[in-house]
Structure formats: C-alpha cells, structure tokens
Amino acid sequence: MLGPSAPGFWPAYQQSPEAQDGQPDPMDRWSERVIGGWARDLDATALFPFGGPPWLPFFSWAQRTGRIHASPIMLLVHDTAGLFVSFRGALALREHIELPEPPPSPCATCADKPCTSTCPVSAFDGTGYNVDACKSWLHSTSGADCMTSGCRARRACPVSQSHPRQPEQSAYHMQVFRGPACAD
Template structure:
C-alpha cells in the first residue's frame, strides 16, 4: 500500500499551481466494478480533484485568451489538460465528470468527503457551502493509505426557512426535485436576465460559504453553459 499522505501532498502542490485542490479519495473494494487505471486493469484507488470557490478561474481565463478559437466546453477542456498533466506526472489515469460513459462522481464525492446533497442537489460543504466543484479524478493501480473522512455537520439540517427553495421566480427547485425545463425556459427568456447575468438565484440565496461565492462573471459563464447560450 502506497503512502497516501506523502503522495497527496505532492499532488496537491502540483494541482495548486492552477488553483485546483484534492477533494479526498478512497480505495475500491474487491467486489466493486472499478474503472480502469492507467495500465488498463481495474483501478485500486481514486483521488478526486476539484476547486473551492473560483480559485482556478484566473488560470483558466489566461489559458482561454491564448486559444486560437473557442473550444467546445472550454472549462472541461482546460481541466482535462491540467489534471491529465498531473496524472502523467504521478502515474495515474485522469478522468472527468463529463466523460462517457458517465462515472458516479457525486457518489464518489459523498464517499470521499462525507458530504450530503443540498435541496438544490449540489453537495453542501461545511466550509465552502455550495461554492465548490469536482473537476476530475486520478485513478491509481495501487491502494493508497487514505484515512476515512470526518463526517461533517450537514448545514442544510440547521437551515431555517430554506431560502434556496424560495428565491427562484419560477420555483425551479422544490421538495419534489428540479424543474429543469421550467428553469431553462426562464433563463433563456426575456425575464431571465438576472439569472443569465448573475447566476442561479436559489444558489445565491444559500447563507453558507458566502465568502467562496463565485464572482458575477464566473456565474454568468456557468449559466450560459447550462442554457446553451
């Protein structure tokens, strides 16, 4: 079993150059159907890669300015490139949440960090609130010495009034789930300017992790990607 602590520190240092962070990990069980690692054999362990707040945005923006054209899904393209370089450095295989067939990134994140979903479906982090993301993962052919996560308090259980369910003008989020088509129609329509320019109003209404809230231009970028604008 590889010393996961030393490896994690070295990988963290490499990722931090572009604003990324490690988001925990775990070893696959012998009875699990793990995706292949760099050798093609089933991986033994996985470390998740992501961000807190908008830390990678300046690095991504500078990269985007150097591109001769506009790549399809530019943030995914850049993230794959950066995480792929780190993977090669440390003998791992890089994967992305948008790779097909889709892998259970949210379930992996819950397992790696002990988080639970918010009413919006985004995992609630005890420090970052809803302002974080998972951008990829590193698959290893050996088991790593990864300590289990400390299970954090689920802040949504402490939240009175659930403002995240009351800010959207079309009630896109509710106890019954996400009304995708209603949200999409509103964002694309004439009344959707506040959402297009400033981000999801339900997400912004969450009182936790506000110091990590994405800047307006970052939220507008993600909303445009969601709406296909």
C-alpha cells in the first residue's frame, strides 16, 4: 500500500510534469508513472485505486495491514496520519514480507471522537457517508472552509492534527472530489 509521505509529497508532486501539463487526471497519471516505475524496478505488479470499474478492494487491503482501521465515521484512519490517510497505489510483490506487530487503532483511545460531531452537514452517521450532502455543502459559500482547508471531520481527528499535510493538498483533493458545479 503506497500513500503520500508528508510534508515532502505535495511540493514534489507540484513540480511533476503531470501537475503542470494541464491534461486530465494529473495525480492518477503521476501515480501510474511513479508507482509503475517502482513496480518495474522490483519485478512487482502496480495496482491502483482508480481506473475501474471494477474497483480494487483498497479499503479492505488497507485494513489488512494492521496499521489502518475503520474510524467511527467509517473512513480509514492510520496510526500516524489519522484521517488524512490515502493511497495512490499498491505493489503486489512476488514474495511475502514479514511486517512488525501493528499498533492499535488510534480511535480505541480517543475519548471525544471529534470526527463524529464536526461535519457541518452531518454527512457521517457511523454506518455510511452521505456524499450528496457533502458535495452540496462544498458547492455552497458556507462550504468554503472545507474547500480551502479540507474536510472538518478529517481535520478534527487528534492524530490528523499532528500530521503535516499542507492545506493546498487538501484543497486540491476537495476540488477534485467536489467536481464542477451543476447547471440548473
């Protein structure tokens, strides 16, 4: 499982040919180039969370690592990145690699669980994610804070707060997630 390493990822990506060429899907194309190169070097197979259907089961693969868990709002949470965990791809290796004993979920010791109460449109109910409510909020002027700084629920996670993710990176991903405004 491969995800961005903060804080160096975002400046490096911004300097990439894909980020600067104005063509569609720059982050996906960057991921294919970089992770595809690693796969060739390691005689592995590159796998990606985009390009489906069919979609590969990245959510369950992430949980199998032991370092990533389902949070109370049913988004993935990482032991050091919090709710800012994300994946650009994975490498399927030919050999098995022993991993160290994983740490417990950071949610197990989080008494207040602020991720459950900070979403301004209550898009997370603990069993699912109301994507339509979230996107409607992001298209409103009231959603500007989430658009420029990232999802409030993700930011509220105490572990996320210690992860050095740049606001510009969050804003980019919120823009891609939100998509263009719909014409009435």
